[in-house]
Amino acid sequence: MRWLLSCLLAGLLLLGAAVPATGEAIAEAEVDAAIGLWRDSAHGLNDINCSSCHQDSQTKAFVAHPTQESCQSCHQQAVDTFLLGKHGIRLLEGQTPLTPRLARLPMQPAALDRQMTCNTCHDVHAVNTLQAAVDSCLTCHKDTHSLNYQNSKHAQLFAADSSLPRPSSMAVSCATCHLPRHAVKLADGTEAAWVNHNNTFTLKPRDRMVQEVCMNCHGVEYSYNSIFDDALVEANFDQPPSLSLETFDLVRQLEARRTAGE
Numbered sequence: 001m002r003w004l005l006s007c008l009l010a011g012l013l014l015l016g017a018a019v020p021a022t023g024e025a026i027a028e029a030e031v032d033a034a035i036g037l038w039r040d041s042a043h044g045l046n047d048i049n050c051s052s053c054h055q056d057s058q059t060k061a062f063v064a065h066p067t068q069e070s071c072q073s074c075h076q077q078a079v080d081t082f083l084l085g086k087h088g089i090r091l092l093e094g095q096t097p098l099t100p101r102l103a104r105l106p107m108q109p110a111a112l113d114r115q116m117t118c119n120t121c122h123d124v125h126a127v128n129t130l131q132a133a134v135d136s137c138l139t140c141h142k143d144t145h146s147l148n149y150q151n152s153k154h155a156q157l158f159a160a161d162s163s164l165p166r167p168s169s170m171a172v173s174c175a176t177c178h179l180p181r182h183a184v185k186l187a188d189g190t191e192a193a194w195v196n197h198n199n200t201f202t203l204k205p206r207d208r209m210v211q212e213v214c215m216n217c218h219g220v221e222y223s224y225n226s227i228f229d230d231a232l233v234e235a236n237f238d239q240p241p242s243l244s245l246e247t248f249d250l251v252r253q254l255e256a257r258r259t260a261g262e
């Protein structure tokens with residue numbers, strides 16, 4: 001592993017040498033920064049080395065700026081789902097990455113040219129999922145709903161319970177609703193969760209988010225009454241729902257029947 005690391009470093013420094021004098025210093029500082037972040041990351045701790053991403057698996061050639069393809073062999077589901085959502089679909093179609101400049105929704109002016117890749121939400125060297133779950137989103141998103149999140153009880157839960165390596169299942173982040181977790185049973189019988197990176201999956205139809213997300217914690221009626229209240233969505237759920245869906249009696253009956261059947 002030491003050997004691979006020094007190979008990589010040599011490669012990176014060569015790259016730096018190819019550009020004017022200051023390029024070398026930047027490359028070296030970047031290498032140091034990458035090593036610093038990587039060392040304590042889930043990758044560093046699990047022996048996933050620089051070469052795991054920075055080396056082409058077939059040609060063994062050094063890759064200076066790996067893409068999502070370098071993640072594929074180990075995180076197939078994350079890559080596949082990312083490419084299907086609005087964030088990733090341009091890459092699937094062979095276009096340049098999505099940037100806030102292309103958006104119709106309000107975006108942070110400073111982020112207009114930030115490219116959307118695996119490196120955008122969780123720095124690939126730190127792979128920090130906590131920062132990815134809220135702070136990263138708000139570096140780009142600036143619509144009223146997104147900004148209002150900070151005023152919600154959900155945000156309080158997240159702030160009070162931000163445990164690494166993953167935000168706990170009691171917290172509600174932007175990602176809880178928009179990049180929902182799916183449970184899987186591992187071969188040894190234990191449960192694990194993978195994150196659905198398709199950021200449009202839970203948007204339409206709206207009841208999908210109720211099923212996939214809200215009902216992990218709230219009752220069915222509370223969830224529906226919240227999610228079909230446009231003002232409450234805009235306010236990012238800063239108070240209990242005041243809506244009372246007329247069709248709810250039907251749902252209630254169905255629910256009662258289902259419970260009785262159990």
Ligand code: HEC
Nearest residue numbers: 030031034035038043048049050053064065066067119124
């Ligand atoms: C999990 C995959 C992965 C691992 C492991 C990894 N890198 Fe990277 N690295 C990337 C990706 C992806 C980019 C491209 C970022 C971009 O272009 O936006 C990158 C970019 C870089 C850059 C360019 C500067 C930058 O931040 O954009 C340097 C320098 C670097 N890596 C060094 C390292 C070193 C040294 C190691 C080992 C300690 C390492 N990387 C481990 C995925 C990885």
Ligand code: HEC
Nearest residue numbers: 042043046048052053070071074118122124127129165166
């Ligand atoms: C050679 C296999 C391998 C490659 C390639 C790889 N990873 Fe990982 N990754 C792992 C392992 C092992 C873990 C830690 C165990 C786990 O959480 O599944 C991990 C964990 C993660 C985590 C979760 C971190 C946490 O704290 O829970 C993220 C995010 C991540 N990787 C992103 C990436 C990205 C982005 C790329 C591509 C640029 C990539 N990985 C490439 C093996 C890999």
Ligand code: HEC
Nearest residue numbers: 068071075078079082117118121129132133166175194195
């Ligand atoms: C829009 C922001 C965002 C982008 C872009 C993004 N991620 Fe993530 N990722 C997250 C968040 C947030 C979590 C943690 C969510 C949670 O645990 O509730 C996460 C978790 C993960 C995990 C650990 C959970 C799992 O499914 O195993 C892996 C691995 C991962 N991401 C890989 C990737 C890869 C590969 C890419 C690029 C294809 C990518 N991510 C792009 C936000 C993002």
Ligand code: HEC
Nearest residue numbers: 099100103104105114115132133136137140174175178199
């Ligand atoms: C690099 C900037 C950037 C980051 C970081 C980012 N997004 Fe996005 N996101 C965008 C852009 C650009 C769009 C497209 C908006 C449009 O077309 O109007 C988008 C679209 C979306 C949409 C779909 C909106 C729609 O109506 O189709 C959702 C939901 C979303 N993002 C949630 C998130 C969440 C949650 C996070 C953090 C985990 C996040 N985003 C991180 C730039 C970003």
Ligand code: HEC
Nearest residue numbers: 137138141145146149154172173174177203206227233237
């Ligand atoms: C409790 C769940 C929940 C949380 C937390 C949440 N959202 Fe949403 N978000 C929704 C719902 C519901 C919608 C509306 C879906 C629809 O248009 O049908 C939505 C819509 C959006 C849209 C599309 C807005 C539009 O006008 O089309 C974006 C972008 C978005 N959310 C980003 C975020 C960001 C960023 C955060 C965190 C700062 C966040 N959301 C937190 C549930 C949530």
Ligand code: HEC
Nearest residue numbers: 153169170171172213214216217226227237238239240241
């Ligand atoms: C991980 C559990 C969890 C998930 C998932 C979740 N919530 Fe919550 N939600 C809570 C908790 C806990 C509270 C705070 C309850 C309290 O303090 O009375 C809350 C509060 C609320 C409130 C009231 C806010 C207030 O100020 O009183 C609304 C509305 C709400 N949630 C709607 C939703 C909707 C809609 C979804 C799905 C899109 C959702 N929640 C997903 C746990 C969750």
